Amino acid sequence: MRSIDIIHAEHRACGAVLQALGFMLDGIRDGKYKPDFELLAAMIEYITEVPDKLHHPKEDEYLFVKIRQRVPQAIALLDKLIADHAEGARRTHALRDALVAYEASGDTYFSTFESIARTYIKFSWNHIALEERELLPMAEKGLNPSDWADIDEAFEANRDPWSGPTGEFQALFSRIVSMVPAPYGLGS
Numbered sequence: 001m002r003s004i005d006i007i008h009a010e011h012r013a014c015g016a017v018l019q020a021l022g023f024m025l026d027g028i029r030d031g032k033y034k035p036d037f038e039l040l041a042a043m044i045e046y047i048t049e050v051p052d053k054l055h056h057p058k059e060d061e062y063l064f065v066k067i068r069q070r071v072p073q074a075i076a077l078l079d080k081l082i083a084d085h086a087e088g089a090r091r092t093h094a095l096r097d098a099l100v101a102y103e104a105s106g107d108t109y110f111s112t113f114e115s116i117a118r119t120y121i122k123f124s125w126n127h128i129a130l131e132e133r134e135l136l137p138m139a140e141k142g143l144n145p146s147d148w149a150d151i152d153e154a155f156e157a158n159r160d161p162w163s164g165p166t167g168e169f170q171a172l173f174s175r176i177v178s179m180v181p182a183p184y185g186l187g188s
C-alpha cells in the first residue's frame with residue numbers, strides 16, 4: 001500500500017520539524033540560542049505548506065472518502081480529523097502572525113510566541129497520533145485490495161510523494177536540517 005507509506009513518511013517529516021521547533025523553543029527559553037528568524041520562518045512554512053498543499057488534500061479527497069464508504073464506525077473520527085485540518089490551517093496562520101510580531105517586538109514577545117507555538121505543536125501531535133493509532137489501523141482492516149489500488153493510483157497521479165510537485169518541500173526540509181543545531185540538525 002504505497003499510499004499508506006506516503007502518509008507515514010509525511011507524518012514523520014512533519015513530526016521531525018515539530019520536534020525540532022520544540023527543541024529551538026527550549027534553547028531560546030534557556031538562553032542557549034538566539035532566535036534565528038530565518039530558521040523559525042522556514043519551520044513554520046514547512047508545517048503550513050506540507051499539510052495544507054500536499055498532505056491533507058490527499059487524505060480529504062481520496063483516503064478519507066474511501067474510508068467513509070467502507071468503515072461506518074470511522075465516520076465520527078473522520079469528521080473530527082477533517083475539522084482538525086481546517087483548524088490546523090487557522091492555527092498555522094496565527095503562528096505566522098506571532099512570528100512576525102516576535103521579530104518586530106523582540107524578547108518581550110517570546111513567551112507569547114512560545115505559548116502559541118507549543119499549543120500548535122501539541123495540537124498537531126494529537127492529530128497525527130489519532131490518524132496513526134486509530135484511523136489507519138481501521139482503514140487497513142476495512143478497505144479491500146481494489147480500494148487500496150484506487151487510492152494508490154490517485155495519490156500517484158494527483159500529488160507527488162512527500163517532496164512536493166517540484167521537490168520544493170524536500171529542499172525546504174533539507175534547508176531546515178542544515179540550520180537546526182545538533183542533535184536534531186546539522187547547523188552550528
Ligand SMILES: [Fe+2]
Pocket residue numbers: 007011055059128131
Ligand atoms: Fe495526516
